[in-house]
Amino acid sequence: MRLVQNSLHDEVAATLREEIFGGVLVPGAFIDEASVCERLQISRTPLREALKVLTAEGLLRHEPRRGCFVAEVTQRDLDEIFPVIALLEGRCAWEAARHASDDDLAALEALHDRLAKHARARRINDYYATNFAIHEAIIMLADNRWLAQVIGDLRKILKLARQQQLHAPGRLEQSLSEHLAVFAALKARDSDGAEAAMRTHLNRQREALRAVALQQKAKLIS
Structure with missing residues (x-):
C-alpha cells in the first residue's frame, strides 16, 4: 500500500510540475488544495506529499498558515544562480570534450542541425526544446552524476524564467551562434575551449533575461 501511495504522490508532483513549467500555474499563484484534489480526483495526503517535493525543488514556496504558492524567480535569484550554473555546465562541457565518441558527436551534430532549422523558422518553443536536449546531452557526456544532480536542481528553477530570454531582440541568432561555438570546441576535443x-553561453542568457526585464519595466512605466 505504501508503494502505491508513493507512486501517486510522484504522479501528482509530476502533473503539477508540468503545469508550472507550462504556465498553467503562473508565478505567485496560490495552490488551492481543495480545488486540486477535486480536479485530480485525489485525497489531501498524496497532494501534500507532492507539495513537499515541489517546495524542496524550489518550484513552490510554503508560507505558514497560508499554504503553498508557485515560486517567483527574482532578478536577484537569477544574478545568483547563473554564475553558478555557468561554472557547472562549463565543467560539463570540459569533461564532455574528453569523453565524447565519434558517434556522440554525430548525434550532437544532428541536434545542432535541428536547432539551426528552428532558429531560421523562428520556432521558439521547438528551439527551446532542442536547446534543452543539447544541454542534457552534454551533461550526460560529462558522466559526472554529482554535476548532473546539482545542475538538474538549478535548471528546474531557471526553467521558470529561461525561455523569456529567446524573445530578446537578436537573442535567437546569438544563442545559436553560441551553441555552434560550444559544439565546434567539442568536435575539436578542446576541453578548455568548450x-x-x-x-x-550561460552568462549571455543572463544578460538577455536582464534586457527582457528592463523592457517589461519600461512598458509598465510608459
Missing part, C-alpha cells in the same frame, strides 16, 4: 564557450 568550457569557456559554455560559460559565455
